[in-house]
Amino acid sequence: MFTKAFWLQLSSPKTFYPVAGKLIPWFWAITLILTFVGLYYAFVLAPGDYQMGDSYRIMAIHVPAAWMSMWLYIMMCIYAIIGMVWRTRLSDMMAGALAPTGAIFTFLALWTGALWGKPTWGTYWVWDARLTSELILLFLYFGFISLRAAIDDPQRAARASALLACVGVINVPIIYFSVKWWNTLHQPMTVDASGKATLPSEMLIAMLLMTLAFWAYSFAVSFMRVRNEIMEKEKNSAWVGDTLGGKK
Amino acid sequence: MPAFLDMGHYAPYVWGSYGVVAGLMIIEVILLMMKRKSLVKSISRLARLNSKS
Numbered sequence: 157m158f159t160k161a162f163w164l165q166l167s168s169p170k171t172f173y174p175v176a177g178k179l180i181p182w183f184w185a186i187t188l189i190l191t192f193v194g195l196y197y198a199f200v201l202a203p204g205d206y207q208m209g210d211s212y213r214i215m216a217i218h219v220p221a222a223w224m225s226m227w228l229y230i231m232m233c234i235y236a237i238i239g240m241v242w243r244t245r246l247s248d249m250m251a252g253a254l255a256p257t258g259a260i261f262t263f264l265a266l267w268t269g270a271l272w273g274k275p276t277w278g279t280y281w282v283w284d285a286r287l288t289s290e291l292i293l294l295f296l297y298f299g300f301i302s303l304r305a306a307i308d309d310p311q312r313a314a315r316a317s318a319l320l321a322c323v324g325v326i327n328v329p330i331i332y333f334s335v336k337w338w339n340t341l342h343q344p345m346t347v348d349a350s351g352k353a354t355l356p357s358e359m360l361i362a363m364l365l366m367t368l369a370f371w372a373y374s375f376a377v378s379f380m381r382v383r384n385e386i387m388e389k390e391k392n393s394a395w396v397g398d399t400l401g402g403k404k
Numbered sequence: 405m406p407a408f409l410d411m412g413h414y415a416p417y418v419w420g421s422y423g424v425v426a427g428l429m430i431i432e433v434i435l436l437m438m439k440r441k442s443l444v445k446s447i448s449r450l451a452r453l454n455s456k457s
Contacts, residue, residue, distance in 0.1 A: 199408075210412035214421045221425065260428055268421040275417050373429065380436045387443050397451040400444055 167244045169386040170395050176379040183376035187369050194365030202358040214272040215359060220367040222265035225293060226328050228258035228374060232300070233325045236318035246382075248314035249389075251321065252304055253381040257374050259297035266290060277341060285334040286342035289327060296324040310389075 165171050198216035205212040232254040239247035269287065270280040281287065300317050307313035335344050390396050411418040 204412065209414060211414040211417055213411070213418055217421060217425050257432065260432060264425050264428060267424055271417045271421045275414055377432055377436060380433070380440070384436065384439050384443060387440075387447065391443075391447045391450065396447060400447055400451070 167246045183372045186372040190369035197362035211275045216362040218268040220370045221261045224370045225262035233321045236321040240318040253378040262294040284340040285338040289331040
């Protein structure tokens with residue numbers, strides 16, 4: 157089933173449009189269920205922290221938002237490279253569809269971090285390595301989005317923005333390892349690569365559930381966005397009219 | 405319940421975080437749905453014009 161022909165066919169916007177449409181409700185269902193259970197763990201089951209009190213419950217969305225901000229950037233970069241190498245239009249569209257969601261998660265990681273930093277560090281913001289590199293990630297997303305929008309020729313826009321995404325991806329490991337490489341005010345990794353966690357297991361479960369919820373959410377909204385883009389670009393082709401006639 | 409909402413005096417920070425996260429995620433979805441609606445509208449108008457001519 158998963159032959160080269162299958163992937164080639166799926167990478168055509170016309171085939172992908174209805175497939176994405178069928179998947180979107182499933183991703184919404186997963187998002188809602190995981191969010192509900194995740195919040196139950198974060199607010200009901202997890203005990204208060206002996207130092208930070210209830211303020212540490214912010215963690216259950218702060219860490220997932222930060223992880224998603226980096227993960228979506230990597231995915232965006234992979235799609236951009238595929239689009240650049242194989243010239244598949246859908247890959248470029250997917251890269252473009254992931255960028256706004258990635259930017260939102262980056263902003264949310266910074267926002268929730270600021271609101272967590274105030275009661276625990278006494279300040280909303282410091283120019284330490286972790287915070288600064290995350291802010292740079294936000295600007296990289298903005299740069300990618302505006303570069304893509306600024307160039308009229310879609311092929312040139314795709315290539316230029318793909319190049320920017322690839323250069324910027326260097327920032328992702330810098331964010332991730334910043335708390336190891338430099339002496340930062342930001343606390344060390346919550347979950348080490350070795351899987352060793354330094355927090356109550358209920359909060360760890362809450363964090364993982366919320367991460368999966370945000371992931372499913374990212375699929376749902378980026379598929380919605382890519383469907384909009386496909387529809388806009390192909391509005392003059394017959395299949396769009398036929399699909400809309402059948403309300404699929 | 406009031407104790408829960410108070411979040412050990414951290415209410416503005418905790419609810420300020422959760423509120424903005426939920427708000428932005430919901431706004432993103434609403435914007436995408438509005439965009440789709442306007443696209444469907446303009447495309448079906450285009451289709452009607454084409455079928456007349």
